[in-house]
Amino acid sequence: MDRRDKLRLSEIDICDLFITPAIKSAGWDPLTQIRREVTLTPGPVIVRGNLSSRNKKKKKFADYVLSWKLSLPIAIVEAKDNNFSVSHGLQQALGYADILQLPSAFSSNGDGFASHNKTAAAGEDIETEFPLDHFPPPHELWSRYKTFHNIADQEVALVEQPYHVDSDGKEPRYYQVEAINRTVEAIAKGQKRILLVMATGTGKTYTTFQIIWRLWKARKAKRILFLADRNILVDQTLVNDFKPFGAVMTKVKNRKVDPAYEVHLALYQALTGQEESDKIFKSVSRDFFDLIVVDECHRGSAAEDSAWREILDYFNGAVQIGMTATPKETEYVSNITYFGDPVYTYTLKQGIEDGFLAPYKVIRIDIDRDVEGWTPPPGMVDDLGNQVEEREYNQRDMDRILVLNQRTKLVAERVMKLLRATDPMSKTIIFCEDIDHAERMRKAIVNAAGDLARNNSKYVMRITGDSTEGKAELDRFIDPEEPYPVIATTSQLLTTGVDAKTCKLIVLDRTINSMTMFKQIIGRGTRIDEDNNKFFFTIMDFKKATELFRDPAFDGEPVVIYEPGNDDDPVPPDPEPEDEDAPGGDGSDDEPGVTKIRISGVDAQIIAEQIQYVGPDGQLITESYREFARKQIISEYRSLDQFIQKWRVSDRKKAIIDELEEHGIVLSNLADEVGKDIGDFDLLCHIAYDQPPLTRRERAEKVKKRNYFAKYGDKARAVLEGLLDKYADEGITTIEETKVLRLTPFADIGTPTEIINGAFGGKAKYEQALNELEDQIYGQASNE
Incomplete structure (x- = not known):
């Protein structure tokens, strides 16, 4: 091909005519090993005000991903058109190779290839260039990959096992592929304790399924136990992500581990208990399970006295995988000490930056009685006629010790004001101090909602561990197809394990000191649901809980600070409240022995509000x-x-x-x-x-005053004057479309073809006249 002709080719033409044929000639199968135009990340969602849009400039899009097998990407190729140098796209390719942890990156402009080899031996060039017909064959790049990830020959069979592909073509996202591959590779090397850290909303359960599927298909794991601590987690997993296991899968129930099944899903509460007779996991031998996956392993499972830990210790010969969004690291409990360092970590910040997770805006609201404190006057009595202790009550006391009914009403009215200004049918979770507070907030929302609650009694529901009626509505609350309930008031029941992907508003009227709990609460809103137009969520904070965003621990790397056997360990603090639906609990985390002071006549006012957004560095910023x-x-x-x-x-x-x-x-x-x-x-x-x-109308009037149209014939002048009026009414993009000539007043002048040819003498002259009109509209702009 002539050099000048090649320079005119588009990037896609260069791929079709030069790059793809060169890769195929090197022995790569176009059906199973070559993937074109692969979107790695969609780009982050930007939210300001009540609106959002994607920053597509930050979309990560690989021209080629080359794979050894379906589940094993091993190289990236970036393409450019022939106006660029051969190596121009290499830095871009390396960026993609880095996030996929691949050793081989290539770029091409159709003349040849530039290569970066991370496994180059000492003395060898890391970067080289070579002709089109010298592209490396699959086995050469597979050899590099094995070297890069230290995969021995005896580990290859397991590492090569492909993941499951759904009938609808769903495949793991790039970070899920990385989590799956790093886990499978670690198991192939003989590692028995594995920790995966993935932010809420990133698909931990789907990732878990793919890991189990590959291990099960390779017969590395023949009997598998998936452990969770909440029924809803097990039930969702059974019918959703784990569904392909079909008849080999069961949920452990009726106090029996059935050996007829290979994949067992269980509540740890169903396997063990206080009495020895409750420990039904001991009804099978210690080597019965060869793989155990602990879902949400941050919730105490690493503690020495944990019921989960008892199960893990019994089956200590099995491979054990811990999945968590929030590694638990205190002086007293450490799942990293038990499982080891994470083999892969994908944080909330990364998920938002990539565009897989929803960003958030924070509305911080200060109430006078919280910030300034409140001291009752001498001799004041509460609603029951009891003397109120004369001391200052502050934000921590509100709704735990002191109940100011006007404050509850104020919060409810502010929540409804926001919903009415945006969408009163937005799924909303209000986190309260305890069940009593959640019930009072439910009542206050009913009153503040007015007709919205009157028209449907389930507009707001209290969903707490002690409420049979509320828990019965949980499935409908998290179902995108179910409009009601819209608002859920709760204490802890909805902090975790609930896939409420359409949740658009999280209200914090609860004091939160636990980083683990805070992360889990924020995780309720992080799922993007494009089908239901959910791209971001709002956090309305009445208790300064969002100060935890500033803590480096919020999205930083976990650090192990617990070491077993240290005699100098301080006395542990009071434990965090139990989960509301924990077995044997009443769902309340009220402080024992505390009688609340309830007062109706004390006013409360909002004294300050501040709106903040997630900035490019993941920090909250105040910006319009x-x-x-x-x-x-x-x-x-x-x-x-x-x-x-x-x-x-x-x-x-x-x-x-x-x-x-x-x-x-x-x-x-x-x-x-x-x-x-x-x-x-x-x-x-x-x-x-x-x-x-200037308004569009003002710019149009300036053009008319210049007598610019005089040089045109009557018909052309009428068309241009009509276009100018269209610009004044609708904007510049309207008149740039030829189809505008089908509209009034142009339809009275003639068809688009008649106008273009008859009035202007052809398409080129019509477009020239349109460009001159635009020059007239904007021509004086630099002098204004």
């Missing part, structure tokens, strides 16, 4: 959508002159608008702040460069 947009525009166009020049020379202004949308800037969002009648150009100039904006 307007300020966010300004930063993004300036990052693309550093000066007003540069932006104006780009705007004027662009044949289609929509291309600029689309490019800005990839940064997360939606002009309709900005128009809500500045004005609906402001044109796109003026909107951007005003937001980014502080230019006084």
